[in-house]
Amino acid sequence: MRRLVWVAGLLAMMAAVPGVAWSQEKLAVVATFSILGDLTQRIGGDHVQVLTLVGPNGDAHVFQPGPKESAALGKASVLIANGLGFEPWLHRLEESSGFKGKLLVATEGITPLAGAEEHEGEEEEHEGEEAHEEHHDHGGTDPHAFQNLSNALVYVTNIAKGLSEAAPAHAADFKLNADKLSAEIAALDAQLKADFAAIPQERRRVLTSHDAFQYFGRAYGIEFISVQGVSTEAEASAEDLAKIVRQARDGHLSAIFLENMSDPRLAETVAQESGIRVGGELYADALSDPTGPAPDYLSLVRYNAKQLLAAMQ
Numbered sequence: 506m507r508r509l510v511w512v513a514g515l516l517a518m519m520a521a522v523p524g525v526a527w528s529q530e531k532l533a534v535v536a537t538f539s540i541l542g543d544l545t546q547r548i549g550g551d552h553v554q555v556l557t558l559v560g561p562n563g564d565a566h567v568f569q570p571g572p573k574e575s576a577a578l579g580k581a582s583v584l585i586a587n588g589l590g591f592e593p594w595l596h597r598l599e600e601s602s603g604f605k606g607k608l609l610v611a612t613e614g615i616t617p618l619a620g621a622e623e624h625e626g627e628e629e630e631h632e633g634e635e636a637h638e639e640h641h642d643h644g645g646t647d648p649h650a651f652q653n654l655s656n657a658l659v660y661v662t663n664i665a666k667g668l669s670e671a672a673p674a675h676a677a678d679f680k681l682n683a684d685k686l687s688a689e690i691a692a693l694d695a696q697l698k699a700d701f702a703a704i705p706q707e708r709r710r711v712l713t714s715h716d717a718f719q720y721f722g723r724a725y726g727i728e729f730i731s732v733q734g735v736s737t738e739a740e741a742s743a744e745d746l747a748k749i750v751r752q753a754r755d756g757h758l759s760a761i762f763l764e765n766m767s768d769p770r771l772a773e774t775v776a777q778e779s780g781i782r783v784g785g786e787l788y789a790d791a792l793s794d795p796t797g798p799a800p801d802y803l804s805l806v807r808y809n810a811k812q813l814l815a816a817m818q
């Protein structure tokens with residue numbers, strides 16, 4: 506009886522904390538952004554409760570976690586992050602939350618691509634930062650590894666391994682789910698390799714808002730030009746913009762694409778000034794909401810590929 510009262514009191518307390526109420530029966534997992542949240546849910550199935558910090562159409566580059574996120578993470582067992590500098594706010598959130606669980610970096614083992622060259626003056630900007638932030642990556646590597654399906658297979662392996670370590674009793678289920686998901690990822694990858702190979706190389710050149718598709722481009726031989734760098738924080742200079750408009754006018758681009766989570770204005774400006782048509786909207790760093798065309802990772806890749814293929818025909 507006393508235990509029941511205690512549990513009721515605890516539930517009342519949890520309800521008082523705004524945000525997530527963690528289930529006692531499931532492994533409490535925080536995923537930093539929607540794509541990781543989806544992969545984690547697929548692998549964890551009924552054994553996990555997943556809280557995604559940066560939701561559909563959200564921008565992880567400039568996310569600002571608040572007390573709600575901190576409180577939820579403080580009680581979680583596993584934190585799954587992309588790494589490679591994708592979540593510059595993560596270390597501070599981890600510290601403020603008192604998180605005692607397991608941090609799982611989904612890109613571990615991936616060969617990262619280099620980011621765009623750093624802008625002059627960036628060193629000075631970061632000089633004043635505290636020493637504990639030094640392991641953060643400020644633009645040396647491109648964090649968008651999830652845009653290559655081959656890398657997604659590594660994400661799946663890492664997530665399944667991490668969940669299995671945190672909840673060994675369910676390891677067999679995690680492996681089963683991970684194997685099924687991996688098979689779907691590999692099948693889509695094979696199909697897209699064939700689809701893009703059928704497009705003449707000179708048609709495989711498009712422009713996007715921020716530099717999120719280098720991994721995708723590497724996988725299928727597509728050249729992506731962007732008006733911003735690998736983070737949406739970076740701003741394109743007038744000189745960059747003029748150069749891109751020139752490239753576009755020279756007839757080297759099949760289309761210009763907007764993104765679901767970036768400011769469309771720069772890309773729209775290039776479209777207007779170059780006369781190149783807007784091919785649609787790509788899902789860059791976030792899923793769509795459940796009613797949109799990219800509510801899960803595989804739909805996202807499939808949808809982006811379909812849009813690109815249509816523009817390049």
Ligand SMILES: [Zn+2]
Nearest residue numbers: 717735736790
């Ligand atoms: Zn990005």
